[in-house]
Amino acid sequence: MRADKFILASLALTAGLASATELQQTVLTDLPSLNSLYLHLHQNPELSYQEKHTSARLAKEMRALGFEVSENVGGFGVVGLLKNGKGPTVMLRADMDALPITEQTGKSYASTVTVQDKSGNTVGVMHGCGHDIHMTSLIGTAKQLADRREQWQGTLMLVAQPAEEVGGGAKAMLAQGLFTQFAKPDHVLGLHVSAAIPAGKVAVAPGYAMANVDSVDVIVKGKGGHGAYPHTTVDPVVLASRIVLALQTITAREISPLEPSVITVGSIHGGSKHNIISNEVKLQLTLRSYNPEVRDQQIAKIKRLSAGIAMSAGLTEAFFPEVIVHESESIPSTYNDPALAGHVEQAFVSELGAENVEKGQPVMAGEDFGLYGRTEENVPITLFWLGGVEPNRYAAAMKSGSQLPSLHSSKFAPDYPLAIETGVRAMTSGALHLFNQD
CATH class of the missing domain: 3.30.70.360 (Alpha-Beta Plaits)
Known part of the structure; x- marks a missing residue:
């Protein structure tokens, strides 16, 4: 992994710059272990409704951070609770399932996992939608918040959700009593990797974000x-x-x-x-x-x-x-609560800089994240975009007009160290802002 070590070394230099925030420096300290987790998840993908080993790994990570963990919620879903006095409940969500795609990125860490489909054909399995980055960012954020308990009060609720790609995971977890058996969140925040935004940046779209x-x-x-x-x-x-x-x-x-x-x-x-x-x-x-x-x-x-x-x-x-x-x-559209989106955007600007926070555009892709905002509890939700494209590659594509590999492409290979760093910083700053705004 020489290339990955070179990237880490470059990021470590960034931590020494005067412009580096305190949160950025601590995230960079954690980044080697987070990258290791990412590589494990990337190389061991599991399809929808089959996330047995993935969920067990995430449950283990949560327990190690002091969370009260429940497994097998709505299938292989995992719920982690960290109670830290009186205050709001902030739910952070990541999805776990991979896609039936044979990876063709040429990366040394590419997935080589295969399974038999319903017709008996051998198919590859790949995290072609960035769920490995979602999960890693969730665990990285959990560590940051667990280490910063003096900076917030309330309940941190982690949700590792199965079966997003087939629209069944959120339904199953809610049906099992996610908001009644565990905790009713005051705010729900999630992220999704983007194949059209450079790594190091995020984008927030108030209102309708997905279809x-x-x-x-x-x-x-x-x-x-x-x-x-x-x-x-x-x-x-x-x-x-x-x-x-x-x-x-x-x-x-x-x-x-x-x-x-x-x-x-x-x-x-x-x-x-x-x-x-x-x-x-x-x-x-x-x-x-x-x-x-x-x-x-x-x-x-x-x-x-x-x-x-x-x-x-x-x-x-x-x-x-x-x-x-x-x-x-069927899944409903994702409607980002405008007030909540405004709050997290404010936190992102403070942590990442205004130049790294873009106005997101609605897309016609779907995400069952929207279901968390359509229960009787009427909880405000926001899903933001996390840039995944290596910045130089993005700049070259914009200059030449060439097409970048999209999500669900066998050639989708995000700049995972920078994306994970940014994802953890964004989620952590957003959660801290939500805990302390009330």
Whole structure:
């Protein structure tokens, strides 16, 4: 790991500069052990609902810092509580699951883990969404706050969440009584690595930050037959093609242009042979929006348009397309409480400098973090972006106009030492501000 040691040495020099904050200096002292934790997590990724060893490692780290730890919450979820007198409860959350991606970064520490998928195929496993940085930043922040108990009062609540990538982890932890069995937080703070922001910077987006996400199947029915006699059939391939084109008019012509909306057909499957007209075609859609009312409009209009197209082809109601919304996979938009976002942004500016705190932009990606703000307790939440791109690489890409590897890419390789340092400093300063603002 010569390159990593060189990076650490460079960061250590930064600690000696007059501009280095006291928090930065202590984080840099902890950075070698945090980098070691990161490498362990990166090289031992586990898929959604399979985070057994990852959760055990995080529970061990929390216990070593003096937290009261509960495991197997909503699956492999972990909850750590550190009580430090009377005061607010601040919840910090990190997600644990990895993705079925074969890593192609070329890094010496790249994941080589493989598993068998449901079809019996061997697939790689990779932390292609930065959850290894999320977890490491959580533990680094926990240590900083445990060492600074004289600077805050209240209850620090750590949540290591499973199954974010499939939208099930937050639901399961809340269903098991996260806010009733353990503690009801006054504030919830989380971070997410960004593949579009240089490491060393953060970004905060008040209001809607991430989207509603729905997975929808449309089963298009027809009346099959011989490809040479299409007049004796009702071709579901043609109907499906018409539906795909018609779906684009929902956003373009049926939803207000002031309301963000995305309807993407990600998969279309039907037929078995050149000269056979099949009985069925299956479409798989992803829907994105911010406003819950737009989400409901999207689903209703998909049902209406697909049924109308089937009717125009002469099909009776029994043959209308079946529209299946996978409610178990649906997640709501993430709405960053504007007041809370303002408080943490203020803390970030104080710790990182105004030049390293950007105004975040809403994205159409989804995150089940939003569920923590949609319970009966109506807890304010904020998720901020943590830059992950090596700064020189980012600058070169901006200059040349080249595309950087995105999240979920097999080539996504964040500048983890600088990202972790920044993540711990941001989360720690944000939590301290929230503990002391009341």
